[in-house]
Amino acid sequence: QVQLVESGGGSVEAGGSLRLSCAASGYIGSMNCMGWFRQAPGKQREGVAAIASGGGIIYYADSVKGRFTISADYAKNTVYLQMNSLKPEDTAMYYCAADRELWCGSWFSGQFEYFGQGTQVTVSS
Numbered sequence: 001q002v003q004l005v006e007s008g009g010g011s012v013e014a015g016g017s018l019r020l021s022c023a024a025s026g027y028i029g030s031m032n033c034m035g036w037f038r039q040a041p042g043k044q045r046e047g048v049a050a051i052a053s054g055g056g057i058i059y060y061a062d063s064v065k066g067r068f069t070i071s072a073d074y075a076k077n078t079v080y081l082q083m084n085s086l087k088p089e090d091t092a093m094y095y096c097a098a099d100r101e102l103w104c105g106s107w108f109s110g111q112f113e114y115f116g117q118g119t120q121v122t123v124s125s
Helices: 104-109
Strands: 004-007 010-013 018-024 033-039 046-052 058-060 068-073 078-083 092-099 119-124
Touching: 004 092, 018 033, 018 092, 018 119, 033 068, 033 078, 033 104, 046 068, 046 078, 046 104, 058 068, 058 104
Parallel strands: 010 119
Antiparallel strands: 004 018, 018 078, 033 046, 033 092, 046 058, 068 078, 092 119
């Protein structure tokens, strides 16, 4: 069992930045794919970004390309999501996800083994 703990959420004004962290209880190098998802009130959960094992392949949702950056620190077993140029529509609960076997190319399906409890991001206009 892998525990994922997100942190770094908060309230910012539009145009601001936040960096989310996802600390894993195990070695993230054993995860074939890790990702970030978000869910706004009344909306379905949607994929934000994903990173394949080793960090060589990265995926982004079109809505965040050029503004968000996903990265991983394998020594710290932590995945990050740097969010710049935030918009009010980025307001949501953000969740970290991990899977030992999922082919990362299918990350957007959201079919991950493990999810964290989430961290709230609120962007005001």
